[in-house]
Every structure is written in C-alpha cells, then in structure tokens.
Amino acid sequence: MIKTPAFLSALLLVVPVAAADLPASAPAPSQATAFPGAVGWGAKTSGGRGGRIIRVTSLAASGPGTLRAALEARGPRIVVFEVAGVIDLGRSSLEITEPYLTIAGQTAPSPGITIIKGGIDLKTHDVIVRHIRVRTGADGQAKRSGWEADSFSTIGAYNVIVDHCTFTWGVDENMSASGPRFTGNTPDEWRRGASHDITFSYNLAAEGLADSSHPKGEHSKGSLVHDNAANILFYRNVWAHNVERSPLLKGGVHAALVNNLIYDPGKRAVHYNLMALEWAGHAYQDGRLSAVGNVMRGGPSTDEGLPFLMLGGDGDLRYYGRDNIAVDRHGRPLPMFGRYGETRARLIEEKAPPPGGLPVGLDMLAARDVETHVLARAGARPWDRDADDLRVLFFVAEGRGAIIDDEKDVSAYPVVKPVHAPFVEQDWDLASMEPKNGVYPGASGPVQEVLSDRDRAIRR
Structure with missing residues (x-):
C-alpha cells in the first residue's frame, strides 16, 4: 500500500451555494465542503453527512444489500461498499429520488465498482457521487432499436457534486445535467425547475x-x-471520442468550463444552441458561458478546421473566454469560434465573467498544464484504474483512438471475480469519506499502462 498521491490532495475551497429549505430530516447546514478539494456550485452539498451507513454487500441488480436498495432508502445516508466487481443492470437504470446521499465508491475494495448495461438518473438534491464507473454499452441491441440510456444524468437535480467518476459507452449522453425547460412562469422559476448548482469534477466521459x-x-x-x-x-x-456535446449548452444555460481536456471531438466540441422549435411561446434568454484554461485537441475522428466553440440556433450567448487552447492532431491552431446555423444568434464576447459566471475562489491552472494534470487524475479511482480507463487515457496521451459504434469495437464488458472486504468505520473520516491514513483500498503503486506478456518481458 502507498500513501495517497499528492495529486489527490487538491486545495480546500469554501464556495458559497444558495441555501434550500431543508426538511426536519436534513443534515444540519455546514460551512464545510463536501470533501477536501470539492469546488464549484455543488461543493457545499452535505450529501449524506451525519446519516446512517448503508453497506453494499451484493453485486446483484436489485434486492437486499444491493446498490439499488441503498439508493432507494430514505433519509440521510452514506453508501459504502464491502464488495467490489461488476453490477449488471440488464438494460435498466438506477434512479436516485431520495435526497441527502453520499455514494462513496472509494470505499470499495479493489478493483472498485463498475456498473454495466445501464446508467444512473439522479432526480433529487444534496447528493455526492464519487469513484464509480458506468459502462452503459449497446449490449448487443440492434441499431436504432430504442435502447438509449444515459451513463449518468441529473434530472431537475440541485446541490450535487459528481467527482472522479468514469462514464463511457453511453447510448444517449455520457454525463449530463437535464430537466424540464419551463417549470413555472418566469425565467428564475425555469432555472429552479431545471438542474442547478451542479459540479462535475475530474470525471472521464x-x-x-x-x-x-x-x-x-x-x-x-x-x-x-x-x-x-x-x-x-x-x-x-x-x-474523449464523442461526435459532439463536449459539452452542448442549450438555451438560457448558465455554465462554466474550467481546465477541461477535450480530445478527438468529431463534429463539434463545445457548442451552444437555443432552438426556436423548442422555445415557441417563451421569451428567449441569453446563455452565459465562462471558459477558462481549457484544451481542445483534435484526433483521428475530428473534422478538419473544427472550432473550439460553435453557435447554433436563435438565442444569444454571453461568452467570457481566457487562456483556452484549440489545436488539431498535428498541433496546428484551430479557430476558437464557428457556427452551424445562419440565424440571428449572436456571440457576445465579455471582457470579464458575467455576474456569478465563475464560482468564487476557484483554483485555475494555466492551459499548458491542464493535459498532464487531468490525465493523471481524472476518472474513477486514479490510484486503482481498470484496463479500459487506462486504454482511453493512454490513447489520449498518444493521440490515438477513435469514435466507436459499439463497445465491442474496442473492448468488452468487464468480467471481474467479486472481492469482499469489510468497511471499518474507524478507518474513515465519516464527514469527508476520506481514509484517515491517506491510503485508499487498492492503492499499490504508480499507475501503469496495461502491457502484453511480451511487452512486460521486454521492459524488465
């Protein structure tokens, strides 16, 4: 076992988040962040802090001791894992509808928890999700047959942080924030009805x-x-390796992109689109996007000349951009802006972030430092990566890989023998769900590429 790598000890930031009315069963409000290093508008969610410990002991899709049963339980709760391996959802999805929840995938023994043939739909508030892998996949379904699960999506959720997770092989999106467009009568009510105050940090999509x-x-x-x-x-x-939506911001969205790496986008990377067909009868709202220190790098699947940001539809986007890099697969500069509709939509470039456009106190890397940083840290359990995460991340570093149609194009659903180990409460800080000794289950040494027997012999 080794001590926690320095890269897992991010700065502790205190970020203000709007308070919500809490029922009597809710955890007491706290100024603490969700865990050391939590940032952004979702950083101060309590999750299940102070609630009961629920132990996942079965890898079945449902029933006693399963993850599904833990998610369906009521009241503040911290979900820990006394089993590791693969949860096969059999082309169904997990729904989270009960608030005040922490899913602590870091507590699982090695190799951690991987969900296959399904996804997670989060439809509530005050939730922390960390160190879970979701590999949805086509599961042999025919083209256009109707199987269309997201790997992960929030649906009208708020006060949520999703950190160090892996979302791959989505049949719809890999990692999204969704919900109804027009709940209520005013733009403020619309925003309260949609997903809001969400942080996605250090994930692989x-x-x-x-x-x-x-x-x-x-x-x-x-x-x-x-x-x-x-x-x-x-x-x-x-x-990495998505045709588009890395990410797509729809009409009236308020969002920030900071220090992300976009590799091998196909037709679009970042884009904004308020569609008149979807806003009929509603007053258009300006979108707001602050993008700082991001890197877009073209790959084998990327259209020639693809811009970093593209504008479609009819609504205006107020945009603040600083220190972003866009290059093709050979390192040649790509344009920062383009469009895919000859409409009246305007890109309104701001000289400073709009009010509330960036979380307070956010640590920001220079763009030239982003790729090295995130490839070492993003995704589930970076101290204990599985073969497919390693494949994707090493291919990003090497400029390899491509957009795929089926998980079988590159790999297969993992087959892992279940591993059991007790969760010992005394070994963990239950407020942050970090190990007291700084050692995560499965930490064994520097992350290495998966090698063939021949390569391993050559490199001895």
Missing part, C-alpha cells in the same frame, strides 16, 4: 456510441446541459 441502438441514429454525445440549467460547473474533466 468517453466513447459515446455513435451508430448504435439510439432511435435517432447517430448519438455519440459527451454532455448535454439542458435549457435553463444554471450554475453548472465542469472542472478538470476529460471528454
């Missing part, structure tokens, strides 16, 4: 399936931020 079972046809999508979602932060994530 990769290899969305293109020509697969989605009924619309091509649907390799990274992240969708639905109309009127507000205070959505993407911080130090990796998007």
Whole structure:
C-alpha cells in the first residue's frame, strides 16, 4: 500500500451555494465542503453527512444489500461498499429520488465498482457521487432499436457534486445535467425547475456510441446541459471520442468550463444552441458561458478546421473566454469560434465573467498544464484504474483512438471475480469519506499502462 498521491490532495475551497429549505430530516447546514478539494456550485452539498451507513454487500441488480436498495432508502445516508466487481443492470437504470446521499465508491475494495448495461438518473438534491464507473454499452441491441440510456444524468437535480467518476459507452449522453425547460412562469422559476448548482469534477466521459441502438441514429454525445440549467460547473474533466456535446449548452444555460481536456471531438466540441422549435411561446434568454484554461485537441475522428466553440440556433450567448487552447492532431491552431446555423444568434464576447459566471475562489491552472494534470487524475479511482480507463487515457496521451459504434469495437464488458472486504468505520473520516491514513483500498503503486506478456518481458 502507498500513501495517497499528492495529486489527490487538491486545495480546500469554501464556495458559497444558495441555501434550500431543508426538511426536519436534513443534515444540519455546514460551512464545510463536501470533501477536501470539492469546488464549484455543488461543493457545499452535505450529501449524506451525519446519516446512517448503508453497506453494499451484493453485486446483484436489485434486492437486499444491493446498490439499488441503498439508493432507494430514505433519509440521510452514506453508501459504502464491502464488495467490489461488476453490477449488471440488464438494460435498466438506477434512479436516485431520495435526497441527502453520499455514494462513496472509494470505499470499495479493489478493483472498485463498475456498473454495466445501464446508467444512473439522479432526480433529487444534496447528493455526492464519487469513484464509480458506468459502462452503459449497446449490449448487443440492434441499431436504432430504442435502447438509449444515459451513463449518468441529473434530472431537475440541485446541490450535487459528481467527482472522479468514469462514464463511457453511453447510448444517449455520457454525463449530463437535464430537466424540464419551463417549470413555472418566469425565467428564475425555469432555472429552479431545471438542474442547478451542479459540479462535475475530474470525471472521464468517453466513447459515446455513435451508430448504435439510439432511435435517432447517430448519438455519440459527451454532455448535454439542458435549457435553463444554471450554475453548472465542469472542472478538470476529460471528454474523449464523442461526435459532439463536449459539452452542448442549450438555451438560457448558465455554465462554466474550467481546465477541461477535450480530445478527438468529431463534429463539434463545445457548442451552444437555443432552438426556436423548442422555445415557441417563451421569451428567449441569453446563455452565459465562462471558459477558462481549457484544451481542445483534435484526433483521428475530428473534422478538419473544427472550432473550439460553435453557435447554433436563435438565442444569444454571453461568452467570457481566457487562456483556452484549440489545436488539431498535428498541433496546428484551430479557430476558437464557428457556427452551424445562419440565424440571428449572436456571440457576445465579455471582457470579464458575467455576474456569478465563475464560482468564487476557484483554483485555475494555466492551459499548458491542464493535459498532464487531468490525465493523471481524472476518472474513477486514479490510484486503482481498470484496463479500459487506462486504454482511453493512454490513447489520449498518444493521440490515438477513435469514435466507436459499439463497445465491442474496442473492448468488452468487464468480467471481474467479486472481492469482499469489510468497511471499518474507524478507518474513515465519516464527514469527508476520506481514509484517515491517506491510503485508499487498492492503492499499490504508480499507475501503469496495461502491457502484453511480451511487452512486460521486454521492459524488465
């Protein structure tokens, strides 16, 4: 066992978040962040802090001791894992509808928890999700047959942080913030009805399936931020090998992109689109986007000349950009802005972030430091990576890989023998769900590429 790598000890930031009315069963309000290093508009969610410990002991899709049962339980709760391996959802999804929840995937013994043949839909508030892998996949379904699960999506959720997770092989999006567009009568009410105050940090969202079972046809999508979602932060994530939506911000969205790496986008990378067909009868709202210190690097699947940011639809986007890099697969500069509709939509470039456009106190890397930083840290359990995370991240570093139609194009669903180990409460700080000794289950040494027997012999 080794001590926690320095890269897992991010700065502790205190970030203000709007208070919500809390029922009597809610945890007491706290000034603490969700865990050391939590940032952004979702950083101060309590999750299940102070609640009961629920132990996942079964890898079955449902029933006693399962993750599904823990998610369906009521009241503040911290979900820990006394088993590691694969949870096969059999083409269903997990729904989270009960608030005040922490899913602590870091507590699982090695190799951690991987969910396959399904996804997670989060439909509530005050939730922390960390160190879980979701590999949705087509599961042999025919093209355009109707299987269209997201790997992960918030739906009208708020006060949420999703940190150090892996979302791949989505048949719809890989990692999104969604919800109803027009709940209520005013723009403020619309924003309260959509997902808001969400942080996505240090996640890997990769290899969305293109020509697969989605009924619309091509649907390799990274992240969708639905109309009127507000205070959505993407911080130090990796998007790789998605045709588009890395991310797509829909009409009226308020979001920030800071220190993310976008590799091998196909047709679009970052884009904004308020669609008149979807806003009929509603007053258009300006979108707001602050993008600082991001890197977009073209790969084998990327259209020639692809811009970093593209504008479609009819609504205006107020945009603040600083220190962003966009290059093709050979390192040649790409344009920062383009458009895919000859409409009246305007890109309104701001000289400073709009009010509330960036979380307070956010640590920001220079763009030239982003790629090295996030490739070492993004995704589930970076101290204990699985073979597919290693493959994707090493291919990003090497400029390899491509957009795929089916998980079988590059790999297969993992087959892992279940591993059991007790969760010992005394070994963990239950407020942050960090190990007291700084050693995570499965930490064994520097992360290495998966090698063939021949390569391993050569490198001895």
